[in-house]
Amino acid sequence: MAKIIDGKALSKSVLEKIRQELNDFKAIHSNFRVGLAIVQVGNRDDSNLYIKNKLRTASDVGIEAKHLKFDRSVHQSTLIEEINKLNSDPRINGIIVQLPFDSENEIDSDLIVNTVSPNKDVDGLHFANAGKILHGQINDAFVPCTPKGCLELIKSTGVDLKGKNAVVIGRSKLVGSPMANLLKLSDCTVTICHSKTVNLPSVCRAADILVVAIGKAKLVTSDWVKPGAIVIDCGINSIKEGEKNKICGDVDYEDVSKVAEWITPVPGGVGPMTVTMLLANTLESAKRYYTSFEIDTQWKCS
Amino acid sequence: MAKIIDGKALSKSVLEKIRQELNDFKAIHSNFRVGLAIVQVGNRDDSNLYIKNKLRTASDVGIEAKHLKFDRSVHQSTLIEEINKLNSDPRINGIIVQLPFDSENEIDSDLIVNTVSPNKDVDGLHFANAGKILHGQINDAFVPCTPKGCLELIKSTGVDLKGKNAVVIGRSKLVGSPMANLLKLSDCTVTICHSKTVNLPSVCRAADILVVAIGKAKLVTSDWVKPGAIVIDCGINSIKEGEKNKICGDVDYEDVSKVAEWITPVPGGVGPMTVTMLLANTLESAKRYYTSFEIDTQWKCS
Ligand SMILES: NC(=O)C1=CN([C@@H]2O[C@H](COP(=O)(O)OP(=O)(O)OC[C@H]3O[C@@H](n4cnc5c(N)ncnc54)[C@H](OP(=O)(O)O)[C@@H]3O)[C@@H](O)[C@H]2O)C=CC1
Numbered sequence: 332m333a334k335i336i337d338g339k340a341l342s343k344s345v346l347e348k349i350r351q352e353l354n355d356f357k358a359i360h361s362n363f364r365v366g367l368a369i370v371q372v373g374n375r376d377d378s379n380l381y382i383k384n385k386l387r388t389a390s391d392v393g394i395e396a397k398h399l400k401f402d403r404s405v406h407q408s409t410l411i412e413e414i415n416k417l418n419s420d421p422r423i424n425g426i427i428v429q430l431p432f433d434s435e436n437e438i439d440s441d442l443i444v445n446t447v448s449p450n451k452d453v454d455g456l457h458f459a460n461a462g463k464i465l466h467g468q469i470n471d472a473f474v475p476c477t478p479k480g481c482l483e484l485i486k487s488t489g490v491d492l493k494g495k496n497a498v499v500i501g502r503s504k505l506v507g508s509p510m511a512n513l514l515k516l517s518d519c520t521v522t523i524c525h526s527k528t529v530n531l532p533s534v535c536r537a538a539d540i541l542v543v544a545i546g547k548a549k550l551v552t553s554d555w556v557k558p559g560a561i562v563i564d565c566g567i568n569s570i571k572e573g574e575k576n577k578i579c580g581d582v583d584y585e586d587v588s589k590v591a592e593w594i595t596p597v598p599g600g601v602g603p604m605t606v607t608m609l610l611a612n613t614l615e616s617a618k619r620y621y622t623s624f625e626i627d628t629q630w631k632c633s
Numbered sequence: 634m635a636k637i638i639d640g641k642a643l644s645k646s647v648l649e650k651i652r653q654e655l656n657d658f659k660a661i662h663s664n665f666r667v668g669l670a671i672v673q674v675g676n677r678d679d680s681n682l683y684i685k686n687k688l689r690t691a692s693d694v695g696i697e698a699k700h701l702k703f704d705r706s707v708h709q710s711t712l713i714e715e716i717n718k719l720n721s722d723p724r725i726n727g728i729i730v731q732l733p734f735d736s737e738n739e740i741d742s743d744l745i746v747n748t749v750s751p752n753k754d755v756d757g758l759h760f761a762n763a764g765k766i767l768h769g770q771i772n773d774a775f776v777p778c779t780p781k782g783c784l785e786l787i788k789s790t791g792v793d794l795k796g797k798n799a800v801v802i803g804r805s806k807l808v809g810s811p812m813a814n815l816l817k818l819s820d821c822t823v824t825i826c827h828s829k830t831v832n833l834p835s836v837c838r839a840a841d842i843l844v845v846a847i848g849k850a851k852l853v854t855s856d857w858v859k860p861g862a863i864v865i866d867c868g869i870n871s872i873k874e875g876e877k878n879k880i881c882g883d884v885d886y887e888d889v890s891k892v893a894e895w896i897t898p899v900p901g902g903v904g905p906m907t908v909t910m911l912l913a914n915t916l917e918s919a920k921r922y923y924t925s926f927e928i929d930t931q932w933k934c935s
């Protein structure tokens with residue numbers, strides 16, 4: 332039976348590290364603060380839930396999160412104005428735009444996401460951050476939270492990634508594509524698959540590391556998986572079980588557990604890591620800002 | 634024996650189309666002009682040769698190319714100033730920075746490349762253009778010239794790319810990484826390999842389309858290639874043959890020709906397409922600028 336990669340436990344320990352590091356910084360620099368702004372348009376139930384979770388977790392680690400909730404009638408130009416204010420507000424280190432919008436008006440989500448300063452784009456969705464990922468310059472980029480979390484989950488198994496065959500199913504800009512690039516930068520040989528892939532099960536069977544991000548409940552079964560593989564399941568699908576709705580992944584967990592060496596459960600795998608990585612990115616942003624400011628001050632004094 | 638993908642011939646016909654299209658535009662809009670600026674620092678022999686070629690080919694198709702050659706002693710700040718002038722010059726539609734620099738001073742090439750306006754970055758090296766490639770939004774991006782040329786060469790065989798297995802050897806930001814993303818956007822299942830790949834020949838043998846961009850003379854031999862594959866060779870390597878220096882690719886052309894169905898020669902394959910794609914991007918930039926200006930004018934008049 333596969334060992335479980337416990338995303339909840341890993342997430343907890345990373346959050347504790349973030350809290351600790353933030354406090355250590357504060358102890359030395361009393362004015363050190365970390366601020367996150369969450370921009371929402373409208374009132375989708377799922378968005379409300381996600382945002383509540385982000386606000387609570389931020390507060391738990393000492394990050395000051397601010398929720399800007401705009402009415403469904405808000406205009407694109409107002410949003411741009413407000414984001415520009417956040418861009419120039421030194422108390423805000425991270426800005427995220429909760430998608431999809433719930434809006435009466437036409438809002439270009441690409442334009443809005445790219446209005447966020449790349450230096451505060453802690454969701455890693457700005458073209459400039461995506462470009463740095465493609466170019467392999469991730470040290471001063473922000474990496475999208477779900478693939479960043481997946482990589483941490485994979486690393487937590489202790490496996491040496493160099494030269495491993497990794498297969499990613501899904502090529503979205505949010506998950507699949509940045510994931511494939513992160514694995515490439517970790518020295519894996521990476522294959523990226525999607526709905527046009529021929530013989531998908533047999534491509535997957537060559538994977539030492541299989542990351543699944545497709546949005547189809549339990550599609551991946553044991554005959555798709557090489558014995559001993561690491562399987563990371565990004566899927567969040569709602570299925571009916573009797574009268575109740577249940578959340579499940581893109582991987583048939585029970586079945587795949589029989590052949591994989593490591594597997595993430597859903598819930599409790601990738602999900603918790605996503606929010607945690609958002610806060611890790613926000614702290615990182617604050618540290619970069621503070622460091623550049625420090626260097627700048629030293630330079631001006633010298 | 635493999636059929637040759639003749640990059641010289643394809644390049645010639647694309648250049649003819651560019652010339653024709655430019656003239657057609659001019660016939661309708663008498664003030665339509667296309668301008669390209671090439672920024673060079675120092676006096677490297679190879680750079681001089683490449684630039685001479687670009688200037689000549691641009692002029693052949695009716696693109697007005699301007700060569701800004703700075704002394705080895707130029708400072709980064711001057712370069713930034715000059716590029717900003719080009720950014721705001723309406724007669725310039727494309728700006729390329731010839732790399733590597735030959736300079737006495739420290740110049741941050743990433744900073745310089747990213748000083749070029751993304752709308753004039755016809756080499757496709759700005760982070761914003763790279764990000765659009767990762768995100769699959771290439772219609773308003775500029776795609777780097779070598780991978781763009783490789784894709785045209787592959788398409789010229791008439792093969793349907795959907796669902797094909799493509800393998801790219803090389804993960805550089807200039808060639809391998811954007812190439813893998815372009816093939817992904819063309820609905821191939823794509824594997825990206827590099828120096829840490831294990832069993833490289835066997836990975837390559839699964840490829841219907843094999844793109845090689847490693848910089849190692851004749852590394853790829855027939856036993857790496859699936860019978861019937863398309864093989865694209867980006868390599869430009871100088872080797873000694875007797876007393877003379879000769880240019881060869883990363884693929885052992887004689888040997889691989891025996892098993893591949895299609896193959897690009899070196900020279901005469903990828904090389905000529907690279908300059909051609911630069912001019913295609915420059916024309917595209919002019920058309921975008923002109924169209925946005927036209928829309929803007931119409932809008933103001935209405
Ligand atoms: N845990 C978390 O915090 C997060 C979880 N998710 C979850 O991850 C999953 C993927 O999300 P996202 O990337 O945004 O989804 P998208 O819908 O944007 O992308 C899905 C990808 O899967 C591919 N695909 C769909 N069906 C198949 C199939 N039958 N075989 C092979 N490939 C297929 C699609 O291919 P094609 O491109 O050809 O259409 C596409 O590339 C979802 O379940 C989502 O809920 C997402 C974000 C965060």
Ligand SMILES: NC(=O)C1=CN([C@@H]2O[C@H](COP(=O)(O)OP(=O)(O)OC[C@H]3O[C@@H](n4cnc5c(N)ncnc54)[C@H](OP(=O)(O)O)[C@@H]3O)[C@@H](O)[C@H]2O)C=CC1
Nearest residue numbers: 779803804805808827828846847848867868869903904907
């Ligand atoms: N025709 C044209 O106009 C152009 C041609 N070229 C040519 O294309 C080739 C590649 O260029 P470029 O991408 O810029 O080169 P880079 O040196 O930047 O990248 C080479 C890539 O090949 C990989 N590699 C090197 N050796 C091996 C090996 N033995 N096995 C597997 N992978 C290997 C490297 O892996 P790792 O990342 O692990 O180091 C790296 O990813 C060169 O020959 C260059 O001259 C380039 C640009 C334009």
